[in-house]
Amino acid sequence: MIEISNLTFGYGLKSLLFNSLNLKLERGHIYGLLGKNGAGKSTLLKNIAGLVVPKAGFCKVNGHKSSRRVPSFLQEQFFIPEELYLPAVNAAQFAKGTAHFYPKFDLDMFWKILADFDVPHEGMLNKLSFGQQKKVLIALGLATNTSLLIMDEPTNGLDIPSKIQFRKVIASVLTDERCIIISTHQVRDLDSLIDTLIVLNNKEVVLNKSVDDILSKIQFVPASKAGSADVLYQESQSMGVNTIVAGREDTFGKVETELLFNAIVDGNNSVLTVLR
Numbered sequence: 663m664i665e666i667s668n669l670t671f672g673y674g675l676k677s678l679l680f681n682s683l684n685l686k687l688e689r690g691h692i693y694g695l696l697g698k699n700g701a702g703k704s705t706l707l708k709n710i711a712g713l714v715v716p717k718a719g720f721c722k723v724n725g726h727k728s729s730r731r732v733p734s735f736l737q738e739q740f741f742i743p744e745e746l747y748l749p750a751v752n753a754a755q756f757a758k759g760t761a762h763f764y765p766k767f768d769l770d771m772f773w774k775i776l777a778d779f780d781v782p783h784e785g786m787l788n789k790l791s792f793g794q795q796k797k798v799l800i801a802l803g804l805a806t807n808t809s810l811l812i813m814d815e816p817t818n819g820l821d822i823p824s825k826i827q828f829r830k831v832i833a834s835v836l837t838d839e840r841c842i843i844i845s846t847h848q849v850r851d852l853d854s855l856i857d858t859l860i861v862l863n864n865k866e867v868v869l870n871k872s873v874d875d876i877l878s879k880i881q882f883v884p885a886s887k888a889g890s891a892d893v894l895y896q897e898s899q900s901m902g903v904n905t906i907v908a909g910r911e912d913t914f915g916k917v918e919t920e921l922l923f924n925a926i927v928d929g930n931n932s933v934l935t936v937l938r
Protein backbone atom coordinates (compact mmCIF):
# COMPACT_ATOMS: atom_id res chain seq x y z
CA MET A 663 0.00 0.00 0.00
CA ILE A 664 2.89 2.36 0.83
CA GLU A 665 5.99 2.22 -1.27
CA ILE A 666 8.98 4.31 -0.28
CA SER A 667 11.68 4.11 -2.88
CA ASN A 668 15.15 5.69 -2.70
CA LEU A 669 13.73 8.46 -0.55
CA THR A 670 16.29 11.20 -0.12
CA PHE A 671 15.34 14.09 2.10
CA GLY A 672 16.91 16.92 4.11
CA TYR A 673 15.67 20.27 5.35
CA GLY A 674 17.16 23.19 3.41
CA LEU A 675 20.91 23.02 3.16
CA LYS A 676 21.23 20.83 6.27
CA SER A 677 22.74 17.38 5.78
CA LEU A 678 20.43 14.67 4.52
CA LEU A 679 18.11 12.96 7.00
CA PHE A 680 17.42 10.08 4.61
CA ASN A 681 19.59 8.93 1.76
CA SER A 682 17.94 6.42 -0.57
CA LEU A 683 15.63 4.99 2.06
CA ASN A 684 13.39 2.08 1.02
CA LEU A 685 10.37 0.72 2.86
CA LYS A 686 7.12 -1.07 2.07
CA LEU A 687 4.05 -1.05 4.29
CA GLU A 688 0.93 -3.13 3.79
CA ARG A 689 -2.74 -2.86 4.70
CA GLY A 690 -4.12 -4.71 7.69
CA HIS A 691 -1.27 -3.75 10.01
CA ILE A 692 -0.52 -1.39 12.86
CA TYR A 693 3.06 -0.24 12.46
CA GLY A 694 5.04 1.21 15.35
CA LEU A 695 7.69 3.66 14.17
CA LEU A 696 10.49 4.03 16.72
CA GLY A 697 13.70 6.04 16.77
CA LYS A 698 15.73 8.31 19.01
CA ASN A 699 14.96 12.04 19.25
CA GLY A 700 15.83 13.62 15.93
CA ALA A 701 16.05 10.28 14.07
CA GLY A 702 13.54 11.61 11.57
CA LYS A 703 10.29 9.83 12.53
CA SER A 704 8.08 12.89 12.11
CA THR A 705 9.89 13.78 8.91
CA LEU A 706 9.32 10.30 7.49
CA LEU A 707 5.62 10.54 8.37
CA LYS A 708 5.42 13.96 6.71
CA ASN A 709 7.00 12.52 3.57
CA ILE A 710 4.40 9.74 3.52
CA ALA A 711 1.60 12.29 4.05
CA GLY A 712 2.98 14.52 1.29
CA LEU A 713 3.58 17.45 3.64
CA VAL A 714 7.20 17.81 2.54
CA VAL A 715 8.81 17.13 -0.83
CA PRO A 716 11.74 14.71 -1.23
CA LYS A 717 14.98 15.80 -2.88
CA ALA A 718 14.99 12.47 -4.75
CA GLY A 719 13.04 9.22 -4.75
CA PHE A 720 9.39 9.03 -3.74
CA CYS A 721 6.67 7.88 -1.36
CA LYS A 722 3.63 6.37 -3.01
CA VAL A 723 0.35 5.61 -1.25
CA ASN A 724 -2.11 3.47 -3.20
CA GLY A 725 -0.02 4.21 -6.28
CA HIS A 726 -0.19 8.00 -5.87
CA LYS A 727 2.98 10.00 -5.25
CA SER A 728 2.40 11.63 -1.86
CA SER A 729 4.09 14.91 -2.78
CA ARG A 730 1.56 15.49 -5.57
CA ARG A 731 -1.30 15.48 -3.04
CA VAL A 732 -3.96 14.60 -5.61
CA PRO A 733 -7.55 14.47 -4.25
CA SER A 734 -7.79 10.66 -4.49
CA PHE A 735 -4.66 10.45 -2.28
CA LEU A 736 -5.83 13.10 0.21
CA GLN A 737 -9.25 11.57 0.80
CA GLU A 738 -7.68 8.22 1.71
CA GLN A 739 -5.18 9.42 4.31
CA PHE A 740 -5.39 11.27 7.62
CA PHE A 741 -2.40 12.62 9.52
CA ILE A 742 -2.51 13.42 13.24
CA PRO A 743 0.54 15.55 14.05
CA GLU A 744 2.30 15.70 17.40
CA GLU A 745 1.60 19.40 17.80
CA LEU A 746 -1.93 20.50 17.08
CA TYR A 747 -4.00 23.64 17.18
CA LEU A 748 -7.73 23.18 16.75
CA PRO A 749 -9.83 26.06 15.40
CA ALA A 750 -12.37 28.15 17.35
CA VAL A 751 -15.37 26.00 16.32
CA ASN A 752 -17.36 23.37 18.19
CA ALA A 753 -17.06 19.62 17.58
CA ALA A 754 -20.13 19.48 15.33
CA GLN A 755 -18.82 22.28 13.11
CA PHE A 756 -15.37 20.70 13.03
CA ALA A 757 -16.80 17.32 11.98
CA LYS A 758 -19.03 18.92 9.35
CA GLY A 759 -16.12 20.86 7.85
CA THR A 760 -13.92 17.76 7.76
CA ALA A 761 -16.51 15.23 6.56
CA HIS A 762 -16.76 17.15 3.34
CA PHE A 763 -13.28 15.96 2.30
CA TYR A 764 -13.66 12.31 3.26
CA PRO A 765 -16.24 10.21 1.38
CA LYS A 766 -16.29 7.45 4.04
CA PHE A 767 -16.66 9.81 7.02
CA ASP A 768 -18.82 8.28 9.77
CA LEU A 769 -20.38 10.95 11.99
CA ASP A 770 -21.88 8.43 14.45
CA MET A 771 -18.45 6.95 14.95
CA PHE A 772 -17.02 10.42 15.65
CA TRP A 773 -19.60 11.08 18.41
CA LYS A 774 -19.16 7.60 19.85
CA ILE A 775 -15.37 7.87 20.14
CA LEU A 776 -15.68 11.37 21.66
CA ALA A 777 -18.08 9.95 24.24
CA ASP A 778 -15.76 6.98 24.92
CA PHE A 779 -12.93 9.48 25.41
CA ASP A 780 -15.10 11.52 27.75
CA VAL A 781 -14.63 14.74 25.78
CA PRO A 782 -17.36 17.40 26.17
CA HIS A 783 -19.40 17.83 22.98
CA GLU A 784 -20.15 21.49 23.49
CA GLY A 785 -17.92 24.55 23.48
CA MET A 786 -15.08 25.78 21.35
CA LEU A 787 -12.38 23.23 20.59
CA ASN A 788 -9.53 25.72 21.01
CA LYS A 789 -10.55 26.14 24.65
CA LEU A 790 -10.12 22.43 25.41
CA SER A 791 -6.98 21.13 27.14
CA PHE A 792 -4.16 19.73 24.98
CA GLY A 793 -5.13 16.14 25.81
CA GLN A 794 -8.79 16.80 25.02
CA GLN A 795 -7.88 18.43 21.71
CA LYS A 796 -5.74 15.43 20.87
CA LYS A 797 -8.68 13.12 21.59
CA VAL A 798 -10.94 15.16 19.31
CA LEU A 799 -8.45 14.86 16.48
CA ILE A 800 -7.98 11.13 17.06
CA ALA A 801 -11.77 10.66 17.01
CA LEU A 802 -11.98 12.68 13.82
CA GLY A 803 -9.12 10.78 12.18
CA LEU A 804 -10.70 7.42 13.00
CA ALA A 805 -14.11 8.57 11.79
CA THR A 806 -12.72 9.52 8.36
CA ASN A 807 -12.29 5.78 7.69
CA THR A 808 -9.33 6.50 5.45
CA SER A 809 -7.26 3.52 4.36
CA LEU A 810 -4.15 5.20 5.80
CA LEU A 811 -4.06 6.70 9.27
CA ILE A 812 -0.81 8.29 10.44
CA MET A 813 -0.36 9.29 14.07
CA ASP A 814 2.67 11.10 15.45
CA GLU A 815 2.99 10.52 19.22
CA PRO A 816 -0.78 10.04 19.68
CA THR A 817 -0.66 9.10 23.36
CA ASN A 818 1.34 12.19 24.31
CA GLY A 819 -0.88 14.21 26.62
CA LEU A 820 -3.44 11.43 27.19
CA ASP A 821 -4.20 10.42 30.78
CA ILE A 822 -4.08 6.75 31.82
CA PRO A 823 -7.78 5.91 31.20
CA SER A 824 -7.57 7.62 27.81
CA LYS A 825 -4.50 5.59 26.85
CA ILE A 826 -6.41 2.41 27.65
CA GLN A 827 -9.38 3.68 25.64
CA PHE A 828 -7.06 4.65 22.80
CA ARG A 829 -5.70 1.10 22.58
CA LYS A 830 -9.22 -0.35 22.57
CA VAL A 831 -10.46 2.02 19.89
CA ILE A 832 -7.48 1.54 17.59
CA ALA A 833 -7.65 -2.24 17.89
CA SER A 834 -11.36 -2.10 17.02
CA VAL A 835 -10.94 -0.01 13.85
CA LEU A 836 -8.17 -2.03 12.24
CA THR A 837 -9.46 -3.89 9.19
CA ASP A 838 -7.73 -5.66 6.30
CA GLU A 839 -8.24 -2.49 4.31
CA ARG A 840 -6.60 -0.11 6.75
CA CYS A 841 -2.95 0.68 7.46
CA ILE A 842 -2.14 2.51 10.69
CA ILE A 843 1.28 4.00 11.41
CA ILE A 844 2.05 5.21 14.92
CA SER A 845 5.26 7.01 15.78
CA THR A 846 5.97 6.86 19.49
CA HIS A 847 8.43 7.05 22.34
CA GLN A 848 5.78 5.72 24.69
CA VAL A 849 6.33 2.14 23.69
CA ARG A 850 4.74 0.74 26.83
CA ASP A 851 1.47 2.48 25.92
CA LEU A 852 1.33 0.67 22.63
CA ASP A 853 3.15 -2.61 23.23
CA SER A 854 0.04 -4.72 22.90
CA LEU A 855 -1.30 -2.83 19.89
CA ILE A 856 1.55 -2.71 17.42
CA ASP A 857 1.96 -5.77 15.20
CA THR A 858 5.00 -4.62 13.24
CA LEU A 859 7.99 -2.64 14.47
CA ILE A 860 9.97 -0.22 12.33
CA VAL A 861 13.13 1.27 13.83
CA LEU A 862 14.87 4.27 12.29
CA ASN A 863 18.49 4.69 13.32
CA ASN A 864 21.43 6.52 11.77
CA LYS A 865 19.34 7.60 8.76
CA GLU A 866 18.30 4.05 7.93
CA VAL A 867 15.43 1.68 8.58
CA VAL A 868 17.34 -0.89 10.61
CA LEU A 869 14.31 -3.00 11.50
CA ASN A 870 10.95 -3.67 9.83
CA LYS A 871 9.61 -6.88 11.32
CA SER A 872 6.36 -8.26 12.59
CA VAL A 873 6.10 -9.10 16.27
CA ASP A 874 5.55 -12.77 15.32
CA ASP A 875 8.68 -12.77 13.22
CA ILE A 876 10.68 -11.18 16.04
CA LEU A 877 9.43 -13.73 18.54
CA SER A 878 10.37 -16.58 16.22
CA LYS A 879 13.99 -15.44 16.41
CA ILE A 880 14.60 -13.92 19.83
CA GLN A 881 13.11 -14.20 23.32
CA PHE A 882 12.87 -11.76 26.19
CA VAL A 883 13.63 -13.29 29.57
CA PRO A 884 14.81 -12.36 33.08
CA ALA A 885 18.57 -12.69 33.53
CA SER A 886 18.02 -15.63 35.89
CA LYS A 887 16.45 -17.67 33.08
CA ALA A 888 19.01 -16.83 30.40
CA GLY A 889 21.72 -19.38 29.67
CA SER A 890 25.00 -17.49 29.34
CA ALA A 891 25.77 -18.87 25.89
CA ASP A 892 22.79 -17.44 24.06
CA VAL A 893 22.59 -13.94 25.59
CA LEU A 894 22.47 -11.34 22.82
CA TYR A 895 21.82 -8.26 24.95
CA GLN A 896 21.40 -7.48 28.62
CA GLU A 897 20.54 -4.40 30.62
CA SER A 898 21.36 -4.06 34.28
CA GLN A 899 18.04 -3.83 36.11
CA SER A 900 17.26 -5.08 39.56
CA MET A 901 14.12 -6.98 38.55
CA GLY A 902 12.08 -8.03 35.54
CA VAL A 903 12.84 -9.00 31.97
CA ASN A 904 16.16 -7.53 30.96
CA THR A 905 17.77 -10.03 28.64
CA ILE A 906 17.41 -10.86 24.96
CA VAL A 907 18.42 -14.36 23.98
CA ALA A 908 18.46 -16.16 20.66
CA GLY A 909 15.15 -17.91 19.93
CA ARG A 910 14.42 -21.15 21.73
CA GLU A 911 11.57 -23.34 20.64
CA ASP A 912 10.38 -24.07 24.15
CA THR A 913 9.63 -20.46 25.05
CA PHE A 914 6.81 -18.12 24.18
CA GLY A 915 6.27 -14.57 25.25
CA LYS A 916 5.88 -11.00 24.21
CA VAL A 917 8.21 -8.49 22.67
CA GLU A 918 9.70 -6.16 25.29
CA THR A 919 9.77 -3.25 22.89
CA GLU A 920 11.77 -0.91 25.08
CA LEU A 921 14.47 -3.52 25.65
CA LEU A 922 14.63 -4.35 21.95
CA PHE A 923 14.79 -0.67 21.02
CA ASN A 924 17.62 -0.05 23.50
CA ALA A 925 19.56 -3.02 22.14
CA ILE A 926 19.24 -1.74 18.58
CA VAL A 927 20.13 1.91 19.17
CA ASP A 928 22.91 0.88 21.54
CA GLY A 929 24.76 -0.34 18.49
CA ASN A 930 24.30 -3.97 19.52
CA ASN A 931 24.61 -5.79 16.22
CA SER A 932 24.08 -9.29 17.61
CA VAL A 933 20.34 -8.72 18.00
CA LEU A 934 19.96 -7.22 14.54
CA THR A 935 22.04 -9.96 12.97
CA VAL A 936 19.83 -12.66 14.48
CA LEU A 937 16.67 -10.78 13.47
CA ARG A 938 17.82 -10.34 9.91
Ligand SMILES: Nc1ncnc2c1ncn2[C@@H]1O[C@H](COP(=O)(O)OP(=O)(O)OP(=O)(O)O)[C@@H](O)[C@H]1O
Pocket residue numbers: 673679697698699700701702703704705706
Ligand atom coordinates in the same frame (compact mmCIF):
# COMPACT_ATOMS: atom_id res chain seq x y z
N1 LIG B 1 10.94 22.22 9.71
C1 LIG B 1 12.21 21.89 9.93
N2 LIG B 1 13.22 22.65 9.47
C2 LIG B 1 14.52 22.32 9.67
N3 LIG B 1 14.91 21.21 10.35
C3 LIG B 1 13.94 20.41 10.83
C4 LIG B 1 12.55 20.72 10.66
N4 LIG B 1 11.82 19.74 11.26
C5 LIG B 1 12.72 18.87 11.79
N5 LIG B 1 13.97 19.28 11.54
C6 LIG B 1 15.20 18.57 11.93
O1 LIG B 1 15.17 17.27 11.37
C7 LIG B 1 15.67 16.31 12.30
C8 LIG B 1 14.63 15.20 12.50
O2 LIG B 1 13.48 15.77 13.10
P1 LIG B 1 12.16 14.93 13.36
O3 LIG B 1 11.21 15.83 14.05
O4 LIG B 1 11.73 14.28 12.10
O5 LIG B 1 12.72 13.79 14.34
P2 LIG B 1 11.92 12.82 15.31
O6 LIG B 1 12.55 11.47 15.16
O7 LIG B 1 10.46 12.89 15.04
O8 LIG B 1 12.29 13.45 16.72
P3 LIG B 1 11.51 13.43 18.12
O9 LIG B 1 11.55 12.02 18.61
O10 LIG B 1 12.35 14.31 18.98
O11 LIG B 1 10.12 13.95 17.90
C9 LIG B 1 16.01 17.07 13.57
O12 LIG B 1 17.39 17.29 13.58
C10 LIG B 1 15.27 18.38 13.44
O13 LIG B 1 16.00 19.44 14.01
